[in-house]
Amino acid sequence: MIPGAFAYACPQSVGEAVGMLAECGEGAKILAGGQSLLPLLRLRSMTPKLLVDINRVPQLRGVREEGDSLVIGSMTTQHDLLHDVLVQRNAPLLAAAAQMAGDPAVRHRGTLGGSVTHADPAGDLAPVVLALDGELVAQGPRGLRTIPAAAFFVGHLATALEPEELLVEIRLPKAGDGWGFHYEKFQVSAQAPTLVGVAAAVRCENGGIAEARIALANMGVTPLRAATTEAALTGADATEAAVARAAEGVAEGTTPTTPEPGHSTVYRAHLARVLTRRAVLAAVRTERS
Structure with a gap:
């Protein structure tokens, strides 16, 4: 049309x-x-x-460090996220998810800011920003406003941005020692949207899991934090059996839609449990020393 x-x-x-x-x-x-x-x-x-x-606004592109934060311009492309040394070093979970976003043509045009402000629950980058406790900085007529990721996604394709505000940058805490990261997702075909995605950030200590952050894609009208599983993982052994037990509750409180016949909420909950187990165990294996 x-x-x-x-x-x-x-x-x-x-x-x-x-x-x-x-x-x-x-x-x-x-x-x-x-x-x-x-x-x-x-x-x-x-x-x-x-x-x-806004493609000719140079201030909106690029990645820089500010103290303990990584600051990413909203017009930075997914391709740049995938290949940027600062992102690879300080936000490897974002680089991993960017690699799975669309195909090379999409990644060369698609931007981090565009992805998070579109707020598609099936998007791969928004749950990463949520899992990492990121902040989104908007500029409007009254100046700058910082919005925590937990308050940014308010509904299906809806965010906390005001109509006159422009997202200018995304701020993520730098990855610290002891943290491991992984993004896992399932899609029916290479061109299909993400059916379920799991962003996992895990901090290990003395052979166990000291802290965990789990965010889900396409298990509700917005990206979601899996609070029940995060609590179950905290203090748990970093073993397959313990992680599998913690993942059992990952779908609690979720309201996944059913985009196609055969993808029931029961099936989506099963996928969330399986992908969470895989993501957490992979994150444990990639722990930074």
């Missing part, structure tokens, strides 16, 4: 982009990599009055 008519603007700075959003309000949409937005426009599932293309 052909998109409906809309105005197009290409700001050169964050301030200029924010001004356009403030002037147009809810009628404006941001164009980042376009991997999610363009199909919606073609299907007329979304009909903005103004499309604000």
